[in-house]
Amino acid sequence: MRISGYSTARFSTWYYLDELKLLFDAGDGVSSALASKCQRVQHVFLSHADRDHIGGLLQFNQLAARSDRALTYYYPKDSGSFPAFRDFIEQFDPNLAKACWVAVEAGQRIPVASNHVVEVGENDHIAISGGGDAGLTKSLDFRVIESRRRLKLEFAGLAGAEIGRLRAEHGDDHITNTLERPLFGFSGDAPSFDAARWRNTEILVHEATFIAPDAADRGHCELGEVIRGATGLDLKALVLGHFSTRYDADFIRAAIMREAEAAMIAFPIYAVLPLTTVSDVLAGEPVWPGSSVRSAL
Ligand SMILES: [Zn+2]
Structure with a gap:
């Protein structure tokens, strides 16, 4: 899975899933990083209206809004900021496709x-x-879930023609089960780590704004809380970002190693370091290697 992104507390956050052309948040700089890929995006999921998560929307919209196909923004139901932003964009750029x-x-x-x-x-x-x-x-978070139909075990030995006849007669649900795989999770900004929410998720992108001995503030997580919280999850990879610029890269890496070792984390942990755009997060070196699961990604 190719994940591009940038995520630094107070300044900007966005993540882009290349295969599915999905954008999560649209902080400052998203358009210049994605460049012509902006025009491929049809679904943009916006976690909340803090400026660091939406500061790039005006320019992104100008590049992505096309008359030949739909572009949709999904935003938190009770946020008044997004309708206001929509109205502003439509007035500011009246000639663009809506x-x-x-x-x-x-x-x-x-x-x-x-x-x-x-x-x-x-x-x-x-x-x-x-x-x-x-x-x-x-304030929202999101999971990308893949679903595939699989032939029920009781029909596994049948010939193709017989399966076709059963399907025509009784429908897909009669002969197949739907298997769901939560491929990807994005926490947005989170006041705490919600392990139940991320159960079975394969790749989790989570914020870790603060690092001990600093404590989490009321709206964001502390790194150790996230890593300890993820201990029981069967992740393929944990991607941490939204760090405060008060920490440099070496400090962040050392903290991840320390917490991951203490929690005996089995999966790799990657970091989107402050002020750094990453074009393919999982292709880089993990800060914490975990066990040998990287090849499965
Ligand atoms: Zn933020």
């Missing part, structure tokens, strides 16, 4: 390809850090 702006909330599944949906989750990042109402949907 994008769709869709308000979403936890539990919704958005089809993004024939075998893939994005499942919406939510957290209390805004409610907790901004003093808002925890009952409102203002």
Whole structure:
């Protein structure tokens, strides 16, 4: 899986999944990094309206809005900022093709390809850090789920023609099960690590804004909390980003090694270091190697 991205607390966050042409958040710099790839994107998932996650939207929209195919932005249902931004863009760039702006909330599944949906989750990042109402949907996270149909075991020995006859007679659901694989998760900004939310996820991109001895603030996570929280998960890779610029690369790497060793983490941990655009996160060297699962990615 090719993941491109940039994620530095206070300045900008975005991640792009190349195979599915999905963009998660649209911080400053996203257009210049993706360049002509902007025009391939049809689905943009926006976790919340803090400027570091949407600062690149105006330019991105100008490059991605096309009359020959749909472009859709998905945003937290109770955020008033996104409708305001939509109205501004439509007035500022009246000659552009209009994008769709869709308000979403936890539990919704958005089809993004024939075998893939994005499942919406939510957290209390805004409610907790901004003093808002925890009952409102203002901050989201996302999972990309692949689903494939597989022949039920009881039909495994049948010839193709017989399977075709059963399918025609009884439908797909009669002869196949649907298997779901949560391929990718993106935490957005999170006030805490939600292990239950990320169960079975293969590759998780999570924020880790602060590093001990600094404590997490009310809206973001501390690195050790994330790594310890992920201990019981069967990840193929953990990608950490959204670090504060108060930490340099060596300090971050040392902290990841220390926490991963203490928690005996079996999967590799990658870092999107501050002020650095990464074109293929998983192709780089992991900070923590984990065991030998890299070849399976
Ligand atoms: Zn942020």
